Amino acid sequence: MIEIRIHGRGGQGGVTAAELLAQAAISEGNYAQGFPSFGPERRGAPVTAYIRMSTEKFHLREPIDSPDVVVVMDASLIDMVNVFEGMKAGGTLIINASDNMTARLQEIATGQSINLARVDASAIALEVLGVPITNTAIIGAIVKATGMCDISSLEQPIEKRFGRLAPKNSAAMQEAFAKTTIFGDASVDNTVEEEPYSIDALYSYKDLEIGAEITEPGSSEKFETGNWRTSGKPVTDFEKCIQCGFCWLLCPDIAYSKNDEGYYNWDGRYCKGCAICVVECPKNAIEMRGEMS
């Protein structure tokens, strides 16, 4: 059996990728599942999908806790979500990332005792499809790195799913298949127990008491929804600010707090980039800028 967990963002098509791969595997006479984990249904929010495939019949239905393969459709997620949680040593990380991230990814893969396959699926999707929807490109990378099915077995599911857009999606898949770089064994001592790569901020369902009982005050502070942000960040020009506090009052995520001088500091851990503060500021003192500015 091979178990694959896909980490993506809402709108990137990770769930579709899982379904198409499962259909291809079934068409070859295997047993397979492709299914999502239902979380916040929002474009840009982290989402998880799973593929389970075997030559033998199986009855498992639960989400995959110990994947052989982890697929990351958006490289920014590795700093936000514990994509390596439960991953088997000697497994494979397949990631959509540009070439200039290779050294860092190799370092991470070595630290996690896993192998690495990298493809710039975003660049391929933009070039072939004209939009940054990477699901069919990432399918090509998964097939190349895992050999879970023949690449030709995807043609029919893609045709059925995408109709007149099927040729372009098939081309994106084929190009990613050709361009996926597989890095060999990370050559680490698997007897060394590595701390999982994680951030402390998020609860999983396993961390909650039965009945999802809240047992400590202020626990919602730990849900750092800022990692959903994809539309840039608000930046305040304090020269224009009159300290009215509208940004603090109207921000749905309480991302502003008053400082000792009476101005309002922004906290990116909670801002999801809705731009309400930008629209509501009476002095136009706040503007959205790119994340790196």
Ligand code: SF4
């Ligand atoms: S809404 Fe604008 S003017 Fe008012 S406190 Fe915030 S930044 Fe300053």
Ligand code: SF4
């Ligand atoms: S962009 Fe939205 S979430 Fe972020 S600080 Fe402004 S109002 Fe709050």
